[in-house]
Amino acid sequence: MLSYIIRRLLLMIPTLFGITLISFYIMQKAPGDPQINQLSGGSAGQSTQTREAYLIQKRELHLDKPLILNLDYFRDYAAKVRSAAHYRARTVAQIFAEMKPLSTAEPAAANAGGPDVAERLAFLRSLEIPDFDQRLTNAEAWDLLAQSIDFYAKVFCEDVGSLGVPPVMELLQDEHADLKTRIGAIRCLSSMVPEPFRYTYSVDPAPAETAEVTGAWRLWWQRKQNSFEAVDAEARKFLAAKLAEMVGAADDKTLNAAIDAIGNSEFNDVAPRFFAEKLLDRHTPLSEQAAAALFLKQFYNAPLQLDVPVDAPPALVQEVAANWLEYYQLNEAKYHPGLPLRLVRVLTDTQYAYMVTRLVTFQFGQSALRTREPVNEKIWHALIVSAPLIFCSELLIYALAIPIGVVCGVYRGRPLDRGISLGLFLLNSIPGFVAAMLCLVFFCYGDYLRLFPLQGLHSDGAEHMSFLPYLADYAWHAALPVVCLSLFSLAAIAMYARSSMLDVINQDFIRTARAKGLPGHKVILKHALRNALIPLLTLFSTFLPAMLGGAVLIERLFDIPGIGRLNINSIEQKDFPTLMALLYVEAIVVMVSILLTDLLYVLVDPRISFSGRGKSA
Numbered sequence: 001m002l003s004y005i006i007r008r009l010l011l012m013i014p015t016l017f018g019i020t021l022i023s024f025y026i027m028q029k030a031p032g033d034p035q036i037n038q039l040s041g042g043s044a045g046q047s048t049q050t051r052e053a054y055l056i057q058k059r060e061l062h063l064d065k066p067l068i069l070n071l072d073y074f075r076d077y078a079a080k081v082r083s084a085a086h087y088r089a090r091t092v093a094q095i096f097a098e099m100k101p102l103s104t105a106e107p108a109a110a111n112a113g114g115p116d117v118a119e120r121l122a123f124l125r126s127l128e129i130p131d132f133d134q135r136l137t138n139a140e141a142w143d144l145l146a147q148s149i150d151f152y153a154k155v156f157c158e159d160v161g162s163l164g165v166p167p168v169m170e171l172l173q174d175e176h177a178d179l180k181t182r183i184g185a186i187r188c189l190s191s192m193v194p195e196p197f198r199y200t201y202s203v204d205p206a207p208a209e210t211a212e213v214t215g216a217w218r219l220w221w222q223r224k225q226n227s228f229e230a231v232d233a234e235a236r237k238f239l240a241a242k243l244a245e246m247v248g249a250a251d252d253k254t255l256n257a258a259i260d261a262i263g264n265s266e267f268n269d270v271a272p273r274f275f276a277e278k279l280l281d282r283h284t285p286l287s288e289q290a291a292a293a294l295f296l297k298q299f300y301n302a303p304l305q306l307d308v309p310v311d312a313p314p315a316l317v318q319e320v321a322a323n324w325l326e327y328y329q330l331n332e333a334k335y336h337p338g339l340p341l342r343l344v345r346v347l348t349d350t351q352y353a354y355m356v357t358r359l360v361t362f363q364f365g366q367s368a369l370r371t372r373e374p375v376n377e378k379i380w381h382a383l384i385v386s387a388p389l390i391f392c393s394e395l396l397i398y399a400l401a402i403p404i405g406v407v408c409g410v411y412r413g414r415p416l417d418r419g420i421s422l423g424l425f426l427l428n429s430i431p432g433f434v435a436a437m438l439c440l441v442f443f444c445y446g447d448y449l450r451l452f453p454l455q456g457l458h459s460d461g462a463e464h465m466s467f468l469p470y471l472a473d474y475a476w477h478a479a480l481p482v483v484c485l486s487l488f489s490l491a492a493i494a495m496y497a498r499s500s501m502l503d504v505i506n507q508d509f510i511r512t513a514r515a516k517g518l519p520g521h522k523v524i525l526k527h528a529l530r531n532a533l534i535p536l537l538t539l540f541s542t543f544l545p546a547m548l549g550g551a552v553l554i555e556r557l558f559d560i561p562g563i564g565r566l567n568i569n570s571i572e573q574k575d576f577p578t579l580m581a582l583l584y585v586e587a588i589v590v591m592v593s594i595l596l597t598d599l600l601y602v603l604v605d606p607r608i609s610f611s612g613r614g615k616s617a
Contacts, residue, residue, distance in 0.1 A: 005595065012591050019587045020356050023580040055158070057368045059194065061577065062354040064159040070349045072163055073342040080156070081167040083123035085184030086116075087153040088191075091310055096146040103136050127152040157191035164192050165335050169328050172321055182317050183308055189324055190307040196327045197304055199297045201290040212330065213293050214280055219326045220303040221276045223319075228273040235267040239274045246291040259298055272299060355580075364581035369573060375581045378566065383585075385457065386551055386562035389478060393485040394540075401490050402529075402536065405497020409532075410524060412502060421498070428491035433553040436484040440557065443480060452480050455559035481558050485551065493539060500532040540597045545590050 058064055066072065087095060102121055125132060129148050135141040157164065171177060172185040189196075197216035201209050231239070242258050249255035262271050278284050279292040296303070304323045308316055328335075337345070347353060358364055364375035404424070408417045444454045453459070457477045462470055504510065505528050513523045551564030559565075563582070570579040 004598075008595050008598070012588075015587065015591060016359075016584075019584055020352075020359055023359070023583055024352055024355055055194075057577065058158075060365045062349075062351055064161060065349060065351050065354070067351050070346050072160075073337070073345055073349075075163075077160060077164050078167040078170075079119055080123050080126065080160075081164050081171065081188065083120045084153050084156055084164075085168065085171055085181055085188050086120060087149060087184070088157065088187040089180045089184030089310055090150075092146045092150050094310075095149050096142055099136070099139075099142040099146065103139075124149060124152075127156060154191055157188045161192055162335060165189065165328070168192065169324070172324065179314055179317060182321060183310060183312055186306075186308050186317065186320050186324065187310075193327075196306060196324070196331075199303065200293045201286075205286050205290040207286060210286070210289065213289075215326065215330045216304060217276060217279055217293065217296060219323065220300070221280060225273070225276070229270050231267075231270045231274045231277075235270050236274065238265065238267055239271055243275075243278065243288060243291055246295070247287045255294075259295055262295070263299075272296065359581075359584050365577050367578050368575045375578050378578060379563070379581055379585060382561065382563040382566040385560060386555070386564065389481055389485060389560070389562065390551065392478065392482045393489075396482060396486045397490045397493055398536075401493035402497050402533070404494040406501055406524065406529060406532075408494070408498040409501025409505060417498075421495075424491045424494050427487055428495070430487060432484050432488050433557065435487050436480070436554050436557045439480045439484060453477050457560055481554055481560060484554050493536060496539060497532065497536055500535045501528065504528045504532045534601065537597050537600050540593065540600070545586075545593075 090098075101117055102124070127149075129135075129145070129152050132145070135145045168185050168188050172182055172189070174181075177185070198209070198212045199216055201213060239262065242262050245258040246255055249258065262268065265271075275292040275295045279289050279296065284292070305316075305320050306323055308320050312320075362376065364379070367373045367375055367378060404420060408420050411417045439452075440454065443449050443452050453476065457474060458470075459473050459477070462473050465473060505524075510523060510528055513527050514520075518527075551562060552568050553564070554560070555562045555564040556568060563586075566578070567582055569575070570582060
């Protein structure tokens with residue numbers, strides 16, 4: 001049996017590969033940048049997603065990477081970066097003023113207009129701005145084209161990402177670069193590297209994080225330390241006690257209370273010096289360094305400025321350029337990978353490779369919604385709500401359908417069989433969501449029987465109940481959803497059980513058993529039923545996906561936060577990371593149910609064996 005299970009698990013791989021292709025297709029069909037859609041004349045209402053949410057999703061899902069092969073590591077971006085910096089340092093009005101020289105620079109005479117014009121024109125054409133050449137020759141379209149150039153230059157910087165950092169840094173450090181070029185280089189970097197500095201440790205601090213965290217705060221401290229007074233003995237004693245409270249805090253509430261106490265104290269002005277010195281002292285324990293970094297981040301959300309306006313003064317440009325230079329020196333090795341690593345990234349640093357990695361490792365990232373919830377947690381919370389309902393529904397279905405089918409098969413053609421068959425036919429004709437609405441009307445509210453709660457799975461305050469009252473409350477709330485989930489499948493499986501039973505009881509071995517004088521109940525239950533169950537087990541693997549689909553409407557009607565409602569909410573809210581993960585998880589659930597069905601065959605029919613083809617047990 002073990003070898004059979006292994007073979008079936010291996011056969012799941014091609015199916016899962018197909019699921020990854022479907023998920024990949026879904027992600028490619030997801031709405032793109034909302035602002036690009038608007039500038040291109042598309043419908044702004046295609047997606048409710050803001051551009052900030054889109055950028056987060058784009059970075060997490062690596063949508064800025066090539067699809068299948070990444071050859072970008074072998075391309076030279078120096079020329080494109082120079083042109084991008086040129087446009088990032090200009091306003092839309094200034095870009096509009098440059099339209100005439102661009103429109104008169106024909107490809108054959110581009111060099112006559114200067115290399116800068118030819119280089120910029122080639123860059124703009126590479127951005128694939130819709131109808132660029134046509135709009136460039138039409139002076140009336142220059143206003144909207146200037147807006148498009150301004151935005152597409154920013155998108156180029158976002159998409160080229162880390163590959164554009166080395167040439168931009170060369171541009172920023174060029175002694176002959178003018179102020180505008182340096183401003184453009186800084187604005188390019190702010191788009192290429194969204195969060196360059198790390199100011200705090202992770203939840204579980206690691207020594208390897210210290211260099212990165214302290215590097216950022218050291219640069220800030222070198223500029224700000226003279227603006228803080230010295231810490232006297234009384235202040236040091238108070239702040240040290242609060243630091244100890246922060247280190248020993250068991251939850252966020254206690255931690256934030258300690259930070260607020262410092263902010264409201266008379267030592268608020270000298271607290272930054274105390275915590276900065278603690279953080280930058282290499283003899284400070286790691287736990288205290290982590291607490292000190294957290295305190296400083298709470299007080300100074302953005303300690304180092306990393307972007308400048310297009311009209312920034314030279315002093316500000318010099319300060320921000322120094323910040324970027326410090327960052328580059330700390331991370332220079334990351335931006336200069338060796339040839340073997342670049343060759344590996346041709347296949348691994350792509351959209352498809354990242355998506356497959358997420359699916360295989362079950363690391364689905366974060367939701368595209370504003371809440372930014374981890375997708376894994378959303379699916380887990382939904383599964384633990386839906387799984388008991390589906391399990392109870394399956395149990396109810398088979399517990400009722402099989403006896404009903406056996407009775408109908410044994411008493412074929414009699415009034416009992418005809419009455420039950422008519423009832424099953426009518427029950428099979430009622431969709432689950434219609435039954436759910438009828439149950440809500442007749443049993444939950446209105447002028448009829450109000451026997452069951454209207455929505456949810458628990459009453460208010462159920463978390464304070466003991467086990468048995470809590471279980472009873474859950475059963476009271478879950479009764480109608482379970483019944484509605486079961487109705488359609490119950491009727492279908494009961495009719496299948498009747499047909500299967502009729503096929504079995506007319507076979508020769510049943511006649512032989514009766515001829516031997518075995519009691520009727522023993523013939524039916526021991527000989528006929530076990531053989532009749534085999535076709536019914538096959539249906540187990542087909543009705544489970546159907547129940548997952550049926551749960552969408554049932555959970556929506558009864559306001560149950562399960563997997564069905566999560567499916568429909570993800571579609572309505574265009575939460576594509578969650579939708580992709582749900583598709584993958586539900587496919588695995590279906591394949592596992594098929595495998596479980598095969599294993600149940602052995603329990604029902606000992607003649608079936610997985611030891612080898614053509615062999616009997």
